[in-house]
Amino acid sequence: MLTADLHLHSTFSIDGCNTLQEMTDAAWRAGLRTLCFTEHVDHNPRDTGYGFYDYEAYREAVLQVKEAYEGRIEVLWGIEFSEPHLYPAELEREQQRGYDMIIGSQHFLGKWFFGEREMLEQWPREEVFSRYYEELCAMADHGGFDVMGHIGFPCRYIGDHPMPEDVARVLAAKMVKSGILPEINTSGFRKGYPKTLPDEPFLRIWRDLSCGSVTAGSDAHRIGEPGNGLEQAEDAVRMLGLEPVVFRSRKAVRL
Ligand SMILES: [Zn+2]
Numbered sequence: 001m002l003t004a005d006l007h008l009h010s011t012f013s014i015d016g017c018n019t020l021q022e023m024t025d026a027a028w029r030a031g032l033r034t035l036c037f038t039e040h041v042d043h044n045p046r047d048t049g050y051g052f053y054d055y056e057a058y059r060e061a062v063l064q065v066k067e068a069y070e071g072r073i074e075v076l077w078g079i080e081f082s083e084p085h086l087y088p089a090e091l092e093r094e095q096q097r098g099y100d101m102i103i104g105s106q107h108f109l110g111k112w113f114f115g116e117r118e119m120l121e122q123w124p125r126e127e128v129f130s131r132y133y134e135e136l137c138a139m140a141d142h143g144g145f146d147v148m149g150h151i152g153f154p155c156r157y158i159g160d161h162p163m164p165e166d167v168a169r170v171l172a173a174k175m176v177k178s179g180i181l182p183e184i185n186t187s188g189f190r191k192g193y194p195k196t197l198p199d200e201p202f203l204r205i206w207r208d209l210s211c212g213s214v215t216a217g218s219d220a221h222r223i224g225e226p227g228n229g230l231e232q233a234e235d236a237v238r239m240l241g242l243e244p245v246v247f248r249s250r251k252a253v254r255l
C-alpha cells in the first residue's frame with residue numbers, strides 16, 4: 001500500500017486550512033507513514049499567495065513537528081514553487097534552503113489563474129492548453145526543481161483535454177534530461193475531475209522514456225484530505241509498472 005503522501009499544504013500556504021500539527025496528525029490517523037509538506041511559494045503579483053510565504057516560521061514549525069512525531073510518521077518538507085522558469089533568482093534562493101523536495105507548478109498563464117473566467121475570454125480553450133503545454137516544456141528546460149506538479153492542471157478547471165502524444169513525448173524527454181519526475185496528483189478526484197494528474201497516457205509515455213520513477217500526492221489543504229486518492233495512484237503504479245519514490249534532501253529514494 002502507498003503510505004507516502006508527498007504533496008500537502010498547511011496554514012503556511014495561503015489556501016491551507018489546518019496547521020502543520022493538525023495535518024500531520026490527520027495523516028498519521030489516515031495510515032500514512034511518510035509525508036512531505038509542499039507549501040506554496042508564489043511570485044506572480046496577481047497570485048493570492050504573493051508575499052505570503054514565511055520560510056523561517058515554516059522551518060521552525062517543521063522541526064517541532066518532526067520531533068513530536070519521530071518514530072511514528074516521517075515528516076519531510078519542501079515547497080511548491082509556482083512558475084519556476086519565470087523567477088530564476090527566487091528559485092535559486094529557495095534551492096539553498098535545505099528542503100527535501102521542490103515541486104515546480106504552473107498555476108498561472110500570464111495574468112490569469114486557470115480558474116479565472118477572463119482567461120477563456122482572452123484565449124480559446126484549445127489555445128489555453130497549447131500555451132500551458134509550452135510553459136511546461138519551458139519549465140522542464142529550465143529545471144532546478146525535483147517534481148513537476150499536477151501535469152494537466154487546467155483540466156481541473158476547464159475540463160478534460162488529452163495531451164497530444166507528440167507533446168507528451170517532448171515534455172517527458174525534457175523532464176528526463178533535467179532530472180525532473182512527474183507526481184501522480186490525486187486532487188482531481190476531490191474537484192470533479194475523475195482522473196489522476198497527469199493521467200494514464202502521459203504516465204505510460206513517461207514509463208517508456210524514463211526510469212519510471214514517480215511521486216504521489218493528494219495535494220491536501222485540510223484535515224480529511226491527506227492520503228486521499230492514493231489508492232488510485234497506486235492502481236496506476238501497479239498497472240503501468242512505475243516506481244514510487246520519496247525525496248530526502250532532494251535525492252530520490254525508492255519507497
Ligand atoms: Zn498546485
Ligand SMILES: [Zn+2]
Nearest residue numbers: 007009080219
Ligand atoms: Zn499543491
